[in-house]
Amino acid sequence: MKSQMSLRKQLKELFDKQRIGVLSTQKKNRPYASLVAFAVTDDLKSFVFATPRTTRKYSNIMASSRAALLIDNRSNRMSDFRRAMAVTAVGNVRELRKSGKNRLIRLYKEKHSHLEDFIKSPTCAVLCLEAETLHVVDHFQHVVELHLNK
Amino acid sequence: MKFTYHLSQIKKSDQKCVGGKASALAIMAQEELPVPKTICISTNAYNIFMDETGLRAQVLMEYHRKQFDQMRWEEMWDCSLRIQNMFARTPIPSTLAAALMVEITNCFDNSAVAVRSSAVGEDSARASFAGLHESYLNVRGPKEVLEHIKLVWASTWSDAAILYRKEIGLEVEKSSMAVVIQELIQGQESGVIFGRSPVDHSKAVIEAVYGLNQGLVDGTVQPDRWMIDRDSGKIVSHTPAQRAKIVVPAAKGVKVIRLTTGKRNKPPLTRHKVKDIFKLEKRLAKLFGSDQDVEWTYDHSKLRLLQSRPITTTGKAKDNDDRQWYLSLKRGFENLVDLRSKIEDEIIPEMVSEAESLKKIDLKQLKDKELATEISRRVDICEKWKKQYWDYCIPFAHGIRLFGTVYNKAVKPENPYEFLELLEGTALKSVQRNEQLQRLANKLKADKSLRVLVRSGKLPEDSKFAKEVAAYAQELLTPLLGMISQSQLRAKMLELLIEMAEMGTAKKVIKDQAKSNLEKRLLANMPKKDRTFALELMDLARTSYRLRDDDNIYLGQIEKQLLNATQEAHNRSSIVSKIPLDILRADESVKCLRDPNYRPESRKSKPVEIQDRQIMPRQLIGQPAGSGLATGRARVIRKTEDLFAFKRGEVLVCDAIDPNMTFVIPLASAIVERRGGMLIHGAIIAREYGLPCVTGVPDADKLIDTEDQISVDGYLGIVTISKKLPIKHLKTTTNKDG
Structure with missing residues (x-):
């Protein structure tokens, strides 16, 4: 098994390279999945994303703050079964206060500068998934968990 | 796209398409050297077969199921077997088959041919491909030739080719193989x-x-x-x-x-x-x-x-x-028959007689220097038998593999390990020994007063039951169990028997009807004239399967005599007793006995590494080695005490199972082993008891802790840790030397 340091390095590289992940939310037993552009902090604990407040995902999050975000590097080739890595971050989602000083929002804007106008809109919410655990899958079925709060 | 080439048509630039052998034959033929009539099936045909059938994707999945640096050669053999079976079960696409049939019929009709591999790069002086791929002689008729072309294609993924994959540049995405068909x-x-x-x-x-x-x-x-x-x-x-x-x-x-x-x-x-x-x-x-x-x-x-x-x-x-x-290690049938006689008629009887004659020596009567000489002699004897084990017993295990290859070629089963069912139930020594243990457990179960006596620790040493248990324990006392006295062993054995008595009769699997059906299936798929050979090979493979386990027990009995001699040295000298009782350190006991001033080097034992608790293994990949699914508490075997602490329903997790430690298997619900392969002892014994088993799980005994809740999926070769022991409950444990 990899050391924590090398695993964290590998994850950071993956998160930096990938721009979009799959967010899973649910309300009243109705699960839902959607694509979101994300940015992550160096400690791998905070996953920032943005969404209009009228969306189903926002409504779900307001009803239940528990969510999961899947980020992977698949290329839709057969070699994905060997080479692809998928990480599911699981935790609570909270809405961020939109302030120019907010380091998480700054981080998000740095990665997705083309979304600056999008997040500026008063109808757009910037949210943060505070991950407790990262479930890391590689080699098709090999799974380890990185517990961030231990 | 060109599928076939005559030697006269092959140009230097076609080398990548026709492979090394065909290319060299073409050069010779074009120089009018005496080469038999030959055609070459190009790599285009292989590629069409791989891509149109989806086989390339299947092979990719299998080939990369585990990282190569974590695989033993036995696992590579298993990987190869699974891939070969995929080839056997995949028909050649009809358009391709028709095109090849026409050319084969035109050139050879029904005359006898040799079908040989012509690997790309084989002509290179940098890499030797000798012995890696298959050739078939005396094949007749287009249909048979076609079937053998597929066998040669399959040999792209032979166990040896996988082992030397780097040297020969074997990659799934780029793999290719041309075939030479030559007049015999x-x-x-x-x-x-x-x-x-x-x-x-x-x-x-x-x-x-x-x-x-x-x-x-x-x-x-x-x-x-x-x-x-x-x-x-x-x-x-x-x-x-x-x-x-x-x-x-x-x-x-x-x-x-x-x-x-x-x-x-x-x-x-x-x-x-x-x-x-x-x-x-x-x-x-x-x-x-x-x-x-x-x-x-x-x-x-x-x-x-x-x-x-x-x-x-x-x-x-x-x-x-x-x-x-x-x-x-890859032996032909004839050679295996000779090996069998050598092992059954010479090696095993001599091993038994060697152990018996060593047993007769009264070690207590020997003076210190005589005891030192005796220990040295026993070290040499152990070395001699270990060498015999490597030279004869290990190659003989190929009998199982040869049978598997013949069975899969004939039957093309869905499960490439179906043939193993025909080899099970061959009265393994370890199973016989477990049955003996079960009889003792049954006695205990049937006799309440005896149970009370055993539980209270008041069973008289001279009682019949105590003597029976002592005799059984004596058999078990091999170097594997290390430093444990006869009385300690007896006490632990009684605890184990109580556990077994509470569980009821162990569930050894009997599959006579299924075996008989499989045997019929094999014979029905063999040409009539080959049926006697199939039966002879099956008989040989059964012996090979049985001896794979038993020969370790015979070797264990000889090593036990070395252990007894070092134990005697321990009993005599306080200095010797400081050396861990381990036959690998017998030479130090000898030095102590010969030289009263000699002081053995103290070797600190390494604590077993405790993993970083922030990273939790969740799902580990190994090889499916015994089908079934079981969930239970893990019992990780790191030292003798762990074996005796085994409780019913637990999952046995260890680095490598030795036949000398399989007496706890009747209590187990599943087996997980770091060492990989379908023919390792853990897998053999698991199948005898119908237990789910996953082998070849890297660091299994380090990543899993006793008391973790784990699931063992013996169908897919996956171990899932569903509940990890909290860190506060973990104790630092030491290895055998400690």
């Missing part, structure tokens, strides 16, 4: 010439046998050998063989028969023929620009060239040695 020359004398001897570069070597050279290539027939001075062309020496066998064409394939008396006393080649072969190699060396390794045959005094390849130049000696050893 029923030569009366055949052999090989190495233009430059690997040992003495000033000489060339010719090896020759009567009949086809298949026997020479696979080691069944011993060849006569001639050394020739490369400069002068003079024959320097001739080493005659013990000529006894000859390989000849059978109705289908080849067979080994006894050599006639006349030929036994006569070398297969005259001096004149030796010189002719040498001259021809010289010509080929000039043609190809390097010394050649040539296969040839004499067809009624006409010399014919079957193949020519450059002699590999850059292989490191060690790699070649390892390859030789590995390839030497």
